[in-house]
Every structure is written in C-alpha cells, then in structure tokens.
Amino acid sequence: MDPRLSRAYGAFAGLALGDALGMPTQAMSPEQIRAVYGRVTGLVDGDDSQPYAPGMPAGSVTDDTEQALLIASLLVRGGGSSSGHVALDAGDFSHALLAWEDSMIERGSLDLLGPSTKAALERVRAGEDPLTVGGLGTTNGAAMRVTPIGIAVSTADPEVFADAVWSSCQVTHATRQGFQSAALVAAAVSLALDWPEASASDMTTLLWKAVSYVDSLPERGAWTPDPDVVAATRRAMQLVANPASSSLECLVEQIGTSVASAHAIPMAFALLARDPSPRALLDAANLGGDTDTISAIAGAILGSVLGVEAFDPAMLTQVELISHLDLPSIALELLALRAASEPATSAPEASETEDTSEGASPEEPTPASYTDSGVGRVVLMGQILVDLAVRGDALPGPGGDVWTVDEGMHVGGGFNALVAARRMGAEAISLSPIGSGPHSSLIQAALEHEGITDLGPRIAGIDNGFCIAFTDRTGERTFISTKGAETMSPASAWADFVRTMHPGDVLYIDGYLMDHPANREAAEAALRVLPKGVRVLLDVSPVIGIPSTLPSDGVIVSMNHREAQEIARQRGDASVRDQQCLQPHEAARAMLAVLGRPVLLRAGAEGAYFVRSCDAALSASDTDPSYIPTPRVEAIDTNGAGDAHSGILAASLAQGIPLKRALLLANCAGALSTTVVGPASCPTREEIEAAADALEASNDEE
Known part of the structure; x- marks a missing residue:
C-alpha cells in the first residue's frame, strides 16, 4: 500500500478502533471499569450498566467516529469555501449534525449532542444564521471529529489550515479551547x-511539533475561563518526559480524563508520548472518564504516524464489519482533496541549495549544509541558572566595597538564547539539567511561560545555581557564578535525546558546559551520536568551551573578539599570535585556521565577521572574512546580547532563512538587546526584521 494512503487509512482506522475500545468504558470510573470488565484488553460488549452504550456489541463505534465520517462526507461532497480551499460550509455542517442526532435518537442511542452544541444547533434549525449562533463549547467535541481535516489539509499554509479547522469549530465550539483542541x-x-519514513521513535518529536505549530497560529474563538489547551498539552508532555511522573496513575491525577478539551487532548498526547503503540489505546480505555474520545484521538494520531499496519487486522476488521465502515475509500478521497489543494512544488535550482565554492561568503547562495526544506527546532545543550542582577559604577578593588542597584532575579544562562529563538517563532527545547529547590522552580516556571519545552534531566537533592551579574556604568557586565544541578548532566542524558534529532534541527551548544566534568562528558557523548544533517551552533562563551568531538560539517563557531584573543593565547600557535588578532577581521581568519570550522566573530558595535575557508589554493577574496553590519544603538546593558545573537541565528537557520540574512538578523538582535535592561532582552521579530531591512536599504543606497 502507498505509504501516504496507509497513514491516511491508519488515521481513520486508529480513530475507529480507539473509539470502539473505549466505547464500553466511557463515563465510568476506573473502579467501575475494574469491577465490570477487569482490564479491557480488546473489543468487548458494552455492559448493561454502561451509561451511554448499554448492550452495544463489541466493535461498535460511537459519536466520535460517526461525526468524523460526517465531516469527511461533507468535504468529499464538495462543501468548501469560495476560495477553493478545503473547508466546511457552516449551514451544511449544522443541518448535517442535526440530521445525525435525529438518526441517533431513532436508533435509541444515548450518545447525543452536548447541551451547548444542541442549543446552538436548535437555533439554526429555527432559521438563524449558523455563523451567528455562537456555540461556546469547550469540550473535546471539535477535536474528536477533526481527523478528516488533518488528512485533507496540509499544514504548509498556516492560514489555510487554520481556516479549515475553524470551519469545523465555529458553529458548535467557537471558543479558544475548541479551536486549539481541534x-x-x-x-x-x-x-x-x-513525515518522511515515520516510526514510533518519531512520535514525541511529531507531537511537540504539533504543539509548537498550533501555538504559533493566531488566536481564534471566544474567551472562556477554561484552561489554555496548548499550555495544558505542553505540561502533559513534560510530565511524561520525567519518569517519576509518567505512570498512568500520575497522569490521571495531574492531567484529567474528562470531556474538557484541556483534559482529553493533553491526555491523548501524553499517552502516545509515553507509549507510541496500540497499547496507548488500551491504556486510554482503562483510565476512566471520556475513554472513547481519548482513545479515538490517540488512535487517529498513532495511525497517521505508523500507518494502518500498526493495528491488529482482526480487531480492525471486526470494527469495520460491526459498524459498516468503508475507511480505505474515505481515506483515498480525502487524500485526493489534499493533493488538489497542496501547492505545486518543484525541485530547487542548484544555485538555491548548493555552494560549490569552499570560500563562499554570506553574499553567495547559502550552502546545503545550512539549509533544509523543513522547519527545524532549536535545542539547547547547555545550562540554565538564575541571575541576580545588580548595577553599579564599577567593580570594587581587592578588599573594596560598592553600593549597587538591585535589578531583580532573572532566569539566565542558555535560557536567554532560547527566549530569543522563541521571539523568532521557532520551537525551542531545553536539555539543561533541573534540580529541586527555589531556583529550579523559578526556571521551570520561566520555561513554561516562554513556551520552551523542558526535556532536561532531573537531578535530585540539589538546586540550580545562581550568578551575580554586575553591570557597570559603561554597560559592561561581569559574572560571579555558583555551581548547581545545571552542571551535573548524567552521562547519557543528552545523547539519548540528540540521537532522535532530525535534519533541519539546530543544536545550540553553550560553551560554559565544558567547564564542568559531568556536562563535558555528556556533551562529548551526544556529539558522537549526532545525526547527519543536524546543524550545530557553538558559542564558546568566556570559558572557551570547545568540545573535542565537534563535527566537521554544518557547524558555526561563534565568539566575540575578546574570546578569539584568548583562544589565540591558549593555543600558543605562532600563526595566531596576539599580533594577528588585534583586528576583528584578522582574528576571524586566525580562528578559522585554529579550529578548522566556519567562524563567526562578533565585534559589538563594529559588526561581525564570518569566514568559512582558509584553503591556500583559493584567492584572497574567497578566504577574506565577510563583514556583517550592525545598527548603531546606545547600549545600556550588554548582559544577554551574545545570547540574543546566538538564539536568533539558531532560530533563523532552523527556519531555513538564508545565511546572509540570518547573520544580519542576529546582529540586529544583539544590538537592540543592549538598549534594554536585563539578560533575556531580545526584541520582537518585527523589531529585528525592521532593523535588518533598514540596514539593507542603507547599504543598497551606498
């Protein structure tokens, strides 16, 4: 079977199978389920005590599958927008839902529309415009039936995708929660x-990508006091990432299993991240609560990843026969809609993707090692701690004393670069170790607030460290740091995640980690298993941390002028004596000779220099560092400027932005961040792009 058809069929098959597995236990408590069924391990009849499906034969589906099939039929039948994009007509959908409920009543089913949905649709039946009835449902009703839209509509155009999803929500679940869940x-x-050649090992990555994608969409729907579904799903995924909180009992207690969107969808995502196999559907069926919907959603996603072959063929056949389903035909028709609406693609010209000259500058086409057609993630391999920021005239001399102004407690370290990546709209993941204590709690709260995925290892019995960040009257900063949990990564913790990364991802390495033996060992192990196509951005930091296992391809080593001079001093190579590092552009070329990797040298207000080749066979123009300008600003606090620069550069590379533009954006971010007090001071994407546009315009005029 064609792989894409297998996945589309698998999505519908997983939806129906999960629905049928959860049918006999829906709305029951875990204790009731155990008393009546023991543990559900397959398709079983609904017990007479079942609140919604008493006596239903094993393999029967419920409203989850039936409403999904209703949406599929409307899409295939031609219900769409005038623009030609795949979407539901509100009137057709409203009347189809009313007709569906009438048929359910005739069949004696108790599985009917919810009260808020019913009230909205009855107003439509009475003649009101479906777009004005404003069904304010926050339950999982929109999410349970949306799988056909996922099959029929690509995520390539976020606006088109969001419109299609919204067309399935706006009549009955026109709320923020309704839209987010669907x-x-x-x-x-x-x-x-x-997804290319998806497997179970890709599940967690895909789920996080879905969370980040939806988080980036503009808000839709009415406000309600219910929890944010994206935030709830992110918390659920973070629970599963920690073995101490990933048991089913803990998930039920911390997430919930009700019909609320903020319970059901996070639970389905958590179950799949915990066990990306059909066992997740059985786990859902035994949790209690809205078991059929949670299991159906988990099944739809699982099938879309692994294909229909992932499911027991005997059970699937039973569901299709009992419920009279023709799922392969429906999947094929939805795929035809997707193919018709997807933008035509063609192979890029060689000049757009390749660079045959080793000495290429940022002005030339971006080399293949720095580009990818997919949108990647920014992953921090480093450490996060807490900054205690103070400001004074100057540091005291030995035995001296100074008064300072308290500028607050801030989460710092690698956190600042991840915040910058989020400003660009990139998905950001922290692998920083997290301890237990007030600093650790502050870090976790800050990561969650910024929408940064926290997958760092947990270190028991010690808090994260802190840093006294002193900024003098010139804006220069000095750090005095302590060591905590962030310096104690287990030996294989980073390697376990890094080996799951994909081409297009960017691994941002904070050189500070090399100053701590445990982190250095963990980093070296991770780099040895780094998949091909994952790009690396290393910021050497003031401690000059350079891993010995740094890859030779797809790497940029970033440093400031002072750090370059320190490398020259440490290496003691006659070719890079201090005299050859007095000027930034000379230092950039010298660092390339020492490190054998492309070098980005940041020179503050003087801009930056990028060089990637020192091949003696090439002309001087090919090996000269390329200059990247920077906007002129009045700096008041340089704390975090390098982090802003690195975070924006990493995010730009992950998003496929050409290298020349990415370097310019990074320079603008670093400069603008110095105009704001505080370490996590990266400006917005709009501000960064406006500054870059202005620089490009001024250069064009010259």
Whole structure:
C-alpha cells in the first residue's frame, strides 16, 4: 500500500478502533471499569450498566467516529469555501449534525449532542444564521471529529489550515479551547502524513511539533475561563518526559480524563508520548472518564504516524464489519482533496541549495549544509541558572566595597538564547539539567511561560545555581557564578535525546558546559551520536568551551573578539599570535585556521565577521572574512546580547532563512538587546526584521 494512503487509512482506522475500545468504558470510573470488565484488553460488549452504550456489541463505534465520517462526507461532497480551499460550509455542517442526532435518537442511542452544541444547533434549525449562533463549547467535541481535516489539509499554509479547522469549530465550539483542541489533533495528523519514513521513535518529536505549530497560529474563538489547551498539552508532555511522573496513575491525577478539551487532548498526547503503540489505546480505555474520545484521538494520531499496519487486522476488521465502515475509500478521497489543494512544488535550482565554492561568503547562495526544506527546532545543550542582577559604577578593588542597584532575579544562562529563538517563532527545547529547590522552580516556571519545552534531566537533592551579574556604568557586565544541578548532566542524558534529532534541527551548544566534568562528558557523548544533517551552533562563551568531538560539517563557531584573543593565547600557535588578532577581521581568519570550522566573530558595535575557508589554493577574496553590519544603538546593558545573537541565528537557520540574512538578523538582535535592561532582552521579530531591512536599504543606497 502507498505509504501516504496507509497513514491516511491508519488515521481513520486508529480513530475507529480507539473509539470502539473505549466505547464500553466511557463515563465510568476506573473502579467501575475494574469491577465490570477487569482490564479491557480488546473489543468487548458494552455492559448493561454502561451509561451511554448499554448492550452495544463489541466493535461498535460511537459519536466520535460517526461525526468524523460526517465531516469527511461533507468535504468529499464538495462543501468548501469560495476560495477553493478545503473547508466546511457552516449551514451544511449544522443541518448535517442535526440530521445525525435525529438518526441517533431513532436508533435509541444515548450518545447525543452536548447541551451547548444542541442549543446552538436548535437555533439554526429555527432559521438563524449558523455563523451567528455562537456555540461556546469547550469540550473535546471539535477535536474528536477533526481527523478528516488533518488528512485533507496540509499544514504548509498556516492560514489555510487554520481556516479549515475553524470551519469545523465555529458553529458548535467557537471558543479558544475548541479551536486549539481541534487544531492540535488535525496538525498532528497532517504533519504525520508528510513525515518522511515515520516510526514510533518519531512520535514525541511529531507531537511537540504539533504543539509548537498550533501555538504559533493566531488566536481564534471566544474567551472562556477554561484552561489554555496548548499550555495544558505542553505540561502533559513534560510530565511524561520525567519518569517519576509518567505512570498512568500520575497522569490521571495531574492531567484529567474528562470531556474538557484541556483534559482529553493533553491526555491523548501524553499517552502516545509515553507509549507510541496500540497499547496507548488500551491504556486510554482503562483510565476512566471520556475513554472513547481519548482513545479515538490517540488512535487517529498513532495511525497517521505508523500507518494502518500498526493495528491488529482482526480487531480492525471486526470494527469495520460491526459498524459498516468503508475507511480505505474515505481515506483515498480525502487524500485526493489534499493533493488538489497542496501547492505545486518543484525541485530547487542548484544555485538555491548548493555552494560549490569552499570560500563562499554570506553574499553567495547559502550552502546545503545550512539549509533544509523543513522547519527545524532549536535545542539547547547547555545550562540554565538564575541571575541576580545588580548595577553599579564599577567593580570594587581587592578588599573594596560598592553600593549597587538591585535589578531583580532573572532566569539566565542558555535560557536567554532560547527566549530569543522563541521571539523568532521557532520551537525551542531545553536539555539543561533541573534540580529541586527555589531556583529550579523559578526556571521551570520561566520555561513554561516562554513556551520552551523542558526535556532536561532531573537531578535530585540539589538546586540550580545562581550568578551575580554586575553591570557597570559603561554597560559592561561581569559574572560571579555558583555551581548547581545545571552542571551535573548524567552521562547519557543528552545523547539519548540528540540521537532522535532530525535534519533541519539546530543544536545550540553553550560553551560554559565544558567547564564542568559531568556536562563535558555528556556533551562529548551526544556529539558522537549526532545525526547527519543536524546543524550545530557553538558559542564558546568566556570559558572557551570547545568540545573535542565537534563535527566537521554544518557547524558555526561563534565568539566575540575578546574570546578569539584568548583562544589565540591558549593555543600558543605562532600563526595566531596576539599580533594577528588585534583586528576583528584578522582574528576571524586566525580562528578559522585554529579550529578548522566556519567562524563567526562578533565585534559589538563594529559588526561581525564570518569566514568559512582558509584553503591556500583559493584567492584572497574567497578566504577574506565577510563583514556583517550592525545598527548603531546606545547600549545600556550588554548582559544577554551574545545570547540574543546566538538564539536568533539558531532560530533563523532552523527556519531555513538564508545565511546572509540570518547573520544580519542576529546582529540586529544583539544590538537592540543592549538598549534594554536585563539578560533575556531580545526584541520582537518585527523589531529585528525592521532593523535588518533598514540596514539593507542603507547599504543598497551606498
């Protein structure tokens, strides 16, 4: 079977199978489930005590599958927008839902529309415009039926995708929660259909990508006091990442299993991240609560990743026969809609993707090692601690004393670069070790607030460290740091994650980690298993941390002028004596000779220099460092400027932005960040791009 058809069919098959597995236990407590069924290990009849499906034969589906099939039929039948994009017509959808409920009543089913949905649709039946009835449902009703849209609509155009999802929500679940929940499920299914050679090991990455994608969409829907579904899903995924909180009992206690969107969708994502196999559907069926919907959503996503072959063929056949389903035909028709609406693609010209000259400058086409058609993630391999920021005239001399102004407690270290990456809209992941204590709690709260995925190892019995960050009257900063949990990564912790990274991802390495034996060992181990195509941005930091296992391809080593001079002093090579590092452009060329990797040298207000080749066979123009300008600003606090620079550069590379533009954006971010007090002071993407546009315009005029 064609892989994409297998996944599309698998999405519907997983939805129906999960629905049928959860049918006999829906709305029951875990204790009731155990008393009536023991543990559900396959398809079983609904017990007479079942609140919604008493006596239903094993393999029967519920409203989850039936409403999904209703949406599929409307899409295939031609219900769409005037623009030609795949979407539901509000009137057709409203009347189809009413007709569906009427048929359910005739069949004696108790699985009917919810009260808020019912009230909105009855107003439509009475003649009101479906777009004005404003169904304010925050339950999982929109998410349970959205799988066909995930199959039929690509995520390539976020606006088109969001419009399609919204068309399935706006009549009955026109709330922020309704849209978020449906978008999460549809995005996961749609992204999976485009995933190259997906396997169970890709599940967590795909789920996080779906969360980040939906988080980046503009808000839709009415405000309600219910929890944010994207934030709840992110917390659920973080629970699963920690073995201490990944048991089913803990997930039920911390996430919930009700019909609320902020319970059901996070639980489905957590179950799949915990066990990306059909066992997740059985786990859902035994949790209690809205078991059929949680299991159906988990099944739809699982099938879209692994294909229909992941499911027991005997059980699937039973579901299709009992419920009279023709899922392969439906999947094929939805794929035809997707193919018709997807933008035509063609192979890029060689000049757009390759660089045959080793001495290419940022003005030339970006080399293949720095570009990828997919949008990657920024992953921090480093450490996060807490900054105690103070400001004074100057540091005291030995035995001296000075008064300072308290500028607050801030989460710092690698956190600042991840915040910058988020400003660019990139997905950001922290692998920084997290301890236990007030600093650790502050770090976790800051990561969650910024939408940064926290996958760092947990270190028991010690808090994260802190740093006294002193800024003098010139804006220069000095650090005095302590060591805590962030310096104690287990030997294989980073390697376990890094080996799952994909081409297009950017591994941002904070050189400070090399100053701590445990982190140095963990970093070296991770770099040995780094997959091909993952790019690396190393900021050597003031401690000059350079891993010995640094790859030779797809790497940029970033440093400031002072750090370059220190490297020259440490290496003691006659070719890079201090005299050859007096000027930034000379230092950049010298560092390339020492490190054998492309070098980005940041020179503050003087701009930056990038050089990638020292081949003696090339002309001087090919090996000269390329100059990247920077905007003129009045700096008041340089704390975090380098982090802003690195974070924006990493995010730009992850998003496929050409290297020349990425370097300019990074320079602008670093400069603008110095105009704001505080370490995590990266400006917005709009501000950065405006500054870059102004610099490009001024250079064009010259």
